[in-house]
Amino acid sequence: MKRVEDFIVINLKWLNYSSFIIELEAPDSLPMIEPGNFAEIEVVNSPKVFLRRPFSFYDVDHDANTISFFVKVVGEGTRLLGEATKGDKLSVIYPLGNSFSRPASGRVLAVAGGSGIAPFILYGKGLQNSGTEITFLFGARSADDIVLTDEFKALGNVLITTEDGSQGEKGMVTGHSLFNSKLPFDFIVTCGPEPMMKAIAKIATEQGISCEVSLENTMACGFGACLCCIVPTVGGNKCVCTEGPVFNIKDLKW
Numbered sequence: 001m002k003r004v005e006d007f008i009v010i011n012l013k014w015l016n017y018s019s020f021i022i023e024l025e026a027p028d029s030l031p032m033i034e035p036g037n038f039a040e041i042e043v044v045n046s047p048k049v050f051l052r053r054p055f056s057f058y059d060v061d062h063d064a065n066t067i068s069f070f071v072k073v074v075g076e077g078t079r080l081l082g083e084a085t086k087g088d089k090l091s092v093i094y095p096l097g098n099s100f101s102r103p104a105s106g107r108v109l110a111v112a113g114g115s116g117i118a119p120f121i122l123y124g125k126g127l128q129n130s131g132t133e134i135t136f137l138f139g140a141r142s143a144d145d146i147v148l149t150d151e152f153k154a155l156g157n158v159l160i161t162t163e164d165g166s167q168g169e170k171g172m173v174t175g176h177s178l179f180n181s182k183l184p185f186d187f188i189v190t191c192g193p194e195p196m197m198k199a200i201a202k203i204a205t206e207q208g209i210s211c212e213v214s215l216e217n218t219m220a221c222g223f224g225a226c227l228c229c230i231v232p233t234v235g236g237n238k239c240v241c242t243e244g245p246v247f248n249i250k251d252l253k254w
Contacts, residue, residue: 001031002093002223009088010066015147019115020082021058023068024090030067033060034099035123036214036246039069040222042091043077052093053077054219054241056119056191067094070148072115096222097245100212105131106186111200113139113173116192117148119214123189124155135159135185139173139196142166174199183207191216201249211249215240 007024014020040052055069073079084090100123108127110120117138124134134156140146143166152158160168161176169176173196183203190200191214204211217229219241229240232253238244 002096003031004091004093006089007067007092009084009086009090011086012082012084014082016144018145019070019072019147021068021070022081022084023066024092026065026067030060030062030065031095033057033067033095033122035102035126036097036099036119037095038097038219038222038245039067039092039094040096040219041069041081043080044090049077049080051077051220052091052222053081054096054222056214056245057095057122058118059121059125067092070115070118070121074115093222097241098243100189100214100246101187102126102130103132103187106133107184108132108134109137109183109185109188110134111137111139111173111188111190111192111196113192113196114145116190116196116214116216117152119191120189121148121151121155124152128155133157137161137173137176137178139163139176139192140167172196174203179203183209185209187211190214198254201252201254204249212246213249213252215245215247217245219245 005027010025011023038054038056042052043049058070059068136152137159139161142162142164161173188204188211190197197213217240219229220226222241224239224242230237231240233251
């Protein structure tokens, strides 16, 4: 059930020059939040920012009653959110959207580019006790853009590509040597730039591996009212915010 509540900022930690983790404390007990769900956060103190901003849940702590988000600064709204201080109140609509499937066993590959890493800590934690192995493959422009590797290494194997070769293999994430042969995975999840996700979806289809993508369409309302986030599917046009953001690639008209 969706809620609209005022959360308290309890911590904001910058990871590099353009990304941070913001942790919020709930006013009441948290509902169930699944990997892939997202929230719409109101950005205050700006005459230029009218709409809430959507963010995938990075982590959830039901014991401490806190939620956290990985945020990459890409515009005025995210920049202002990065100026929040401890004790500030932020209005949050949550939990929204659907979630990634979680195989009960086997091997999973999670591929992310840029801010696409956001949902995969929570996803990796969800697989920890299931007997499912997970490998994370992350791509970025340079080593300066690679963050949270220790947190992901605690959950599974981590592979990295950078466009300038400053960390991991040089090149695009879809050019990693992992893709030079048959993939040893039963399931693939991916989040990031659409061209990257389309390329991963193509590889998955060619190798007969089930694959889910988390789309990053503009989601202004989170309720399917504004129709900003429409995506064509085999079942007709659907709102990413209500029917997604997670879709199996076989359901998308890509």
